[in-house]
Amino acid sequence: MTATPLILIVDDNPKNLQVLGNYLQLEGYLVEFAMNGESALDWISRKEFDLILLDIMMPGMDGFEVCRIIKSGRVNQKTPVIFLTAKIDTESIVNAFDLGAVDYVIKPFNQKELIARVKTQIEIKRGRDEIARNLEEIEHKNKLIKYSIQYAHTIQVAVLKASMNGSDYFHEQFCLLLPKDIVSGDFYWFHRIDNKLLVGVFDCTGHGIPGAFMSMLGITLLNETVIREKITEPHLILNRLRVKIIDALGQKGIISEVRDGMDGSIICYDLTNKILSYSGAFNPMYLIRDNKIIEFMGDRMTLSYQDNTPDFSRQEIETKQKDLVYLFTDGFVDQFGGQEDKKFRRAQFKQVLLKNHKNPLAVQKEMLLDTYLKWKGNGEQVDDITVVGLRL
Numbered sequence: 254m255t256a257t258p259l260i261l262i263v264d265d266n267p268k269n270l271q272v273l274g275n276y277l278q279l280e281g282y283l284v285e286f287a288m289n290g291e292s293a294l295d296w297i298s299r300k301e302f303d304l305i306l307l308d309i310m311m312p313g314m315d316g317f318e319v320c321r322i323i324k325s326g327r328v329n330q331k332t333p334v335i336f337l338t339a340k341i342d343t344e345s346i347v348n349a350f351d352l353g354a355v356d357y358v359i360k361p362f363n364q365k366e367l368i369a370r371v372k373t374q375i376e377i378k379r380g381r382d383e384i385a386r387n388l389e390e391i392e393h394k395n396k397l398i399k400y401s402i403q404y405a406h407t408i409q410v411a412v413l414k415a416s417m418n419g420s421d422y423f424h425e426q427f428c429l430l431l432p433k434d435i436v437s438g439d440f441y442w443f444h445r446i447d448n449k450l451l452v453g454v455f456d457c458t459g460h461g462i463p464g465a466f467m468s469m470l471g472i473t474l475l476n477e478t479v480i481r482e483k484i485t486e487p488h489l490i491l492n493r494l495r496v497k498i499i500d501a502l503g504q505k506g507i508i509s510e511v512r513d514g515m516d517g518s519i520i521c522y523d524l525t526n527k528i529l530s531y532s533g534a535f536n537p538m539y540l541i542r543d544n545k546i547i548e549f550m551g552d553r554m555t556l557s558y559q560d561n562t563p564d565f566s567r568q569e570i571e572t573k574q575k576d577l578v579y580l581f582t583d584g585f586v587d588q589f590g591g592q593e594d595k596k597f598r599r600a601q602f603k604q605v606l607l608k609n610h611k612n613p614l615a616v617q618k619e620m621l622l623d624t625y626l627k628w629k630g631n632g633e634q635v636d637d638i639t640v641v642g643l644r645l
Contacts, residue, residue, distance in 0.1 A: 258303040258375045259283045263293040263319065264337070265311040273306065273337075276364055277371070290314030294322060302332050303375050307354075309338040309345065317352060324353035331381075333374045337362065402435045402462065409436050409465055412472055416443045422450050422524070424575075424644045427618035431584070431625070431638040438464015439582050439639035442475050448524045449485050452641065454536065455517030456582035458557075460637045463513075470501060471515055487519040487532035488567035495534075495556045495565075504558035514557020518580050522572070522645065529570045529578070529645070539603065540570065541577040541610045546603050576645040577610055584638035585621075590628035597628055614642045 262273050265288050274284045285300070287293035289311055297305070305323070309316035316336060324330050335356040336349045349357050355377075356370050413430070428441050438457040445451070453475065457467035474497040478484050484493055498504075498514055518533035531538045533551020540547045552565050586599045609620045621640060 257281065257283050258379075259285070259300065260371070260375075261285050261287060261293065261296055261300075261302045261305045263287045263290070263305065263311075263316070264308040265289060266308075269308070276368065280368055280371075282371075290316070290319040293319055297323065297332065303378050304371060305332055305334045306337045306371075307334050309336060309340050309349075317348060320349070320352045320354060331378075333378050335370065335374060337367075399435075405462070405465060406432075406436045409440075409468065412469065413440060416441070416472070425614040425642075426644070427614045427640075427642045429618050429621055429638070429640040429642075431622075431634070432460070433584075433634045433637050434461035436461060436465035437637045437639075438468055439584065439637040440468040440472060441580075441639055441641050442472060442519075444476075444479055446479060446483070446485055450522040450524065451479060451485065451487075451490075451519065452522075452580065452643065453490075453517055453519035454580035454582060454639055454641050455515050455556075456536065456584070456637070456639070457515040458513040464637065467513055467515060470498070471517075474498065474501070485521055486567060487521050487530050488565040490519055491517070491532050491534055491556065491565040495554075495562065498556050499558050502557070506558055506560065514555050516555055516582070518551055520578065520580065527572045527645075529572050529576075531568045531570065532565045534565065536580070536582065539579040539581075539606060541579075541607065542573060544607070544610075546607050548603075572645050574645070577614075578643040578645060579606060579640065580643075581640040582636075582638065584634075584636035585625060585640060588625065588629055588635055588638070590630055590632050594632065597625075614644060617642055 260277055260282050262270055262284060264270050267288070270286045270288070274286065277284050285296055287296055291314060307316045307319060316338065320334050323332060323334060333355040334353065335358060336354050337358045337360065339360045341359050346357050355374055358367055358370060422445060430437060430439060430441065438460040440455055442453040442455070443451070455471050457464045457471060459467065474494055475490070478490055478493045478497065482493070484490050502513060516535040518531065518536040518538050520529055520531045520538065522529045531549050534554055534556050536551050538549040540549065549568050554562065554565065586597050586602050588597050589595065590597065605621065605624050609617050612620065625638070
């Protein structure tokens with residue numbers, strides 16, 4: 254499209270073409286001429302016009318037919334059409350607008366009025382084209398962003414899958430991860446070191462891209478703590494993880510600093526003596542034994558800077574064969590839904606676990622997912638969701 258607006262005048266009267274052309278050229282417009290419908294359509298097929306001034310009464314193809322063809326999409330249907338004609342009957346005027354014309358000017362016309370109408374329609378056309386270009390650019394950028402997020406999701410899934418090697422040592426296990434967005438601020442983590450199996454479930458501040466960045470940081474710091482520093486006791490892992498997060502984010506308790514962090518729970522299962530130790534930063538652990546659910550509460554401290562940061566506590570459990578252990582974030586229990594659009598809450602979550610605990614863990618995962626989807630219904634997911642189930 255040229256910078257100067259381009260107008261096509263279609264009229265079988267050469268004098269009309271000359272007069273109109275002079276008016277428009279004096280206003281700074283570029284002008285092309287056509288003396289019949291076929292010539293007009295040929296011009297439109299070869300150039301993009303900002304406006305078409307179209308007479309109705311022409312030999313052969315009349316202006317109505319030309320307009321109908323333009324708006325049918327066989328040529329540039331977005332080009333605005335102003336009928337400029339001597340026909341003053343209501344039927345013709347209505348027909349013109351029904352065919353998609355933007356204006357109807359009756360001959361003889363007032364020069365100033367015509368120029369004003371032309372300027373208005375060209376400004377509308379240019380504005381609409383600018384919006385279309387902006388939308389196209391936004392769509393392109395959105396595709397690039399979505400591709401990047403999808404690739405980030407692929408990386409996150411690969412990292413989580415890599416940590417699943419330690420899960421092979423449990424009789425059964427499942428990991429239910431439902432990101433609110435494409436990538437998740439929740440993550441699970443498995444690792445085996447000597448005769449100990451470690452499992453953690455963590456909920457980072459935020460979700461989407463910010464949460465995913467925090468989750469990658471969390472996994473990295475966990476691996477440093479356990480693999481490189483050989484720390485295997487859950488409470489010591491959380492203590493060390495908190496120090497690392499505070500240091501990584503430069504947290505010093507200043508009001509303007511980043512307050513991000515994470516909650517989580519972690520267990521260490523000793524394969525030799527069948528002892529399970531647990532520590533939690535806000536997040537609890539559930540254990541089902543003999544058809545009863547036992548709740549182990551974590552410390553009410555998060556893994557980030559706090560004015561008062563005592564050490565995390567450690568709880569030890571002598572396990573029995575086929576004990577079931579569940580670690581989870583708060584996304585499931587905080588989901589709104591049901592007939593009254595209320596939170597699911599932990600009491601109902603316990604009931605669901607207890608009701609289905611005799612099923613294989615793979616079946617339990619599907620039942621949990623089905624319960625969640627029915628509860629949420631058509632509502633929006635409010636947070637990332639992670640539930641890990643283990644059979645000892």
